[in-house]
Amino acid sequence: MTPALELAGLTKWYGRHRGVLDVDLTVGEGEIFGFIGPNGAGKSTTIRLLLGLIRPTRGSARIRGEVVTPGAGALKREVGYLPAEARYYGDLTVRELLRYSAAFYPDRRLADLPALAERLDLDLSARIERLSFGNRKKVGIAQALLHKPRILILDEPTSGLDPLIQNRFFEILEECSADGVTVFFSSHVLSEVQRLCHRVGILREGRLVAVEQVEALRARAVKRVRVEWRGDRAWLPPGAKNVERTGPAVSFLYQGQAPDLLGQLAEHAEDAVDVSIEQPSLEEVFLHYYGQTDSGQGDLGVASPAAAQLPLLEAPAQRDRP
Amino acid sequence: MLNVLRQELRAGWKGSAVWALSLAALTYLMMWLFPSIARQHAKWDQLVGQLPRSVLAGFGMNTLRRSDIYGYYGTQIYILLVLFVAIYAALLFAGILAREESDGTIDFLIARPITRGAIFAGKTVAALGLALGCNVVLFLATWASFAEFHTRPFALAPLVWLSVGLLLMSLVFGFFGLLVSIYLPRPRTLTSVTIGVALASYLVGIASAMSTKLTDLRFASPYQFVDAATVVRRSGIPPLHLGGLLLVCAVLAAWAFAFYRVKDIAA
Numbered sequence: 001m002t003p004a005l006e007l008a009g010l011t012k013w014y015g016r017h018r019g020v021l022d023v024d025l026t027v028g029e030g031e032i033f034g035f036i037g038p039n040g041a042g043k044s045t046t047i048r049l050l051l052g053l054i055r056p057t058r059g060s061a062r063i064r065g066e067v068v069t070p071g072a073g074a075l076k077r078e079v080g081y082l083p084a085e086a087r088y089y090g091d092l093t094v095r096e097l098l099r100y101s102a103a104f105y106p107d108r109r110l111a112d113l114p115a116l117a118e119r120l121d122l123d124l125s126a127r128i129e130r131l132s133f134g135n136r137k138k139v140g141i142a143q144a145l146l147h148k149p150r151i152l153i154l155d156e157p158t159s160g161l162d163p164l165i166q167n168r169f170f171e172i173l174e175e176c177s178a179d180g181v182t183v184f185f186s187s188h189v190l191s192e193v194q195r196l197c198h199r200v201g202i203l204r205e206g207r208l209v210a211v212e213q214v215e216a217l218r219a220r221a222v223k224r225v226r227v228e229w230r231g232d233r234a235w236l237p238p239g240a241k242n243v244e245r246t247g248p249a250v251s252f253l254y255q256g257q258a259p260d261l262l263g264q265l266a267e268h269a270e271d272a273v274d275v276s277i278e279q280p281s282l283e284e285v286f287l288h289y290y291g292q293t294d295s296g297q298g299d300l301g302v303a304s305p306a307a308a309q310l311p312l313l314e315a316p317a318q319r320d321r322p
Numbered sequence: 323m324l325n326v327l328r329q330e331l332r333a334g335w336k337g338s339a340v341w342a343l344s345l346a347a348l349t350y351l352m353m354w355l356f357p358s359i360a361r362q363h364a365k366w367d368q369l370v371g372q373l374p375r376s377v378l379a380g381f382g383m384n385t386l387r388r389s390d391i392y393g394y395y396g397t398q399i400y401i402l403l404v405l406f407v408a409i410y411a412a413l414l415f416a417g418i419l420a421r422e423e424s425d426g427t428i429d430f431l432i433a434r435p436i437t438r439g440a441i442f443a444g445k446t447v448a449a450l451g452l453a454l455g456c457n458v459v460l461f462l463a464t465w466a467s468f469a470e471f472h473t474r475p476f477a478l479a480p481l482v483w484l485s486v487g488l489l490l491m492s493l494v495f496g497f498f499g500l501l502v503s504i505y506l507p508r509p510r511t512l513t514s515v516t517i518g519v520a521l522a523s524y525l526v527g528i529a530s531a532m533s534t535k536l537t538d539l540r541f542a543s544p545y546q547f548v549d550a551a552t553v554v555r556r557s558g559i560p561p562l563h564l565g566g567l568l569l570v571c572a573v574l575a576a577w578a579f580a581f582y583r584v585k586d587i588a589a
Contacts, residue, residue, distance in 0.1 A: 071583055
C-alpha cells in the first residue's frame, strides 16, 4: 500500500546553514505521527518541504506516492495544513476567509462549518485582524479541516490554544484518525505527542535520531522529580540520575513507574517538605535518551558527583526512634 | 486562478481607486488653469525663452507650446503623470506577490490545491486589471478636462496615444516591480528599490534630453520612448518604441514567472 507520506534522504541546506539532513521516514494511512524536536531541529523545514514551499537540496518528499515539487497543485487537494504561525488576511472575517478557502475545493463535500465553529468556540463574524493569536490558531484549525482532507499536516498546532480547546482539538484528531485520516504533526511538547500519536519521530539538529512506537516512549517513563528536604538530610531513590541540589531541595531524573517512586518517597515522607513530579524537558529527553554513547543507544547518563556528597538517610530499620 | 484573481481585485480596488481619482483630480485641476494660461501665452513665451535651451529640451518645452492644449498638457501635466503612474504601478505589482510573503499569508495560499503558476497568473492579471482601470479613469478625466477647457478644436488621437504611453509606463515599471519583488520580498527594501528606479530612470531621461552628450542615456529611461513631444507630433507612438516596450514587459514577466515557480518561500 502506498504510504500517505514518504521522505527519502530529505536534505535541505540554507546556504551554509543546515535545515534537515538525510531524513528517511514513511507514515502510513490513518496513522497519527508525531514529529518532535527542540527549536531549530528542522521540524518546520521538514513540513515546508512536504508542502513544496521550499525545494530540497537532496532527496524527495512524496504525498500518496506523488513527488512534491514547488509547482505541485493537485496533490494538495487531499492535504489540510496548519502553519505554526496562523496568519490570514486581516481585512476578512472568519467566515469570508473560510469561504475563500472552500472555493479552492469546489467539488468536495465540506465539513459542517457551524458545527465546527461551535466545537472550536470560533466566532465566524469576527474580523481576523482583531483576533488574538489563539483565536487565529482556531481559524487555522477550521480551514485545515473544512475540506475533509485525507492528510493533516500540523505545525505546532496547540501553541496558543487554551486547555479546553486543546482537548477538543485532540478529540477531533482522534476522530479523524479513526476515519482513516493521516495526521502528521510537529511539536516540542512531549505530553501531547504521547497522548495522541501512534509513532513518534525524534528530530535533533536536523537528523531523525529515532522513530519509536509511543508505548516505548511511555515505557521509559522518565520524570523530573524535585524534593525539598527538612534540614540538610536528603534521600535519593536507587538509579536517580542527573542530580542537582539547590539548598534543601534536590532535583533528579527518575526512570520508572510513578507508584514505585511514590511508595519509596512515602517511606521518607517525614523528612520531606515539598515534592513535585514533572515531565522532563525535551532537551533532557534528548540528552538522556538520544545523547551519544559508545553503544550508540540512549542512556540516562551518570549520576552527578554532587549526589555523592549528600548525606543519605539511614535505612528505616537503623533509624533512631524518637 | 480565478479565486486568486477575485480576491486580489477585491483587496486592491480601493487603493487603485484612490490613485486613479487623485491623478484624475490633479489633471482636471491643472487643466482648469489652461484657458487663462493660453490667453497669456505671449508673456509665458517671453519668460520661457529666457531659460537655457537644454532645460527646455529636457522638459519638451522646445517643441510644444503652452498656448496649445496638447503643448500645455504635454509640458505641464503629462511629464508628471508618467512618473506618478510608473510609481503607482511599480508599487502595485511589487506588492501583489511580496505582500503574501511579508504578511505570512503565503503559507495559507500555497497549501491550497493551486500551482505557483496559477497564483502568479491570478495576481498578475489582477494587477493588470487594476492598472488598466486606473489608466482608463485617468484617460476619461483628461478627455473630460480637454472637452471642458479647450480654447480651440482638438484632435482626440494624440490624447489616446498619450494615454497609451501612460499605460505602457505602468506596465514597464509594474513588471519591473514584480520581478524585483520576487528577489526582494521585504516591503521596506522593495519600496525603496522600485520607487528609486522609477525616479532615477525619470531623471536620466530628462538628462538625456538636455544634452547631446547624454543622448545615449535615453535607452536607460523608458519614459523617453513615450515623450509627449514625439507622441503629439506623430499622433502616435513610433512602432519600434511600442514594440520595444512591450518586449521589455514580456521579458520581465517571463523572468519573474520563471523564478517564482521554483523559489523557496521562507517562513
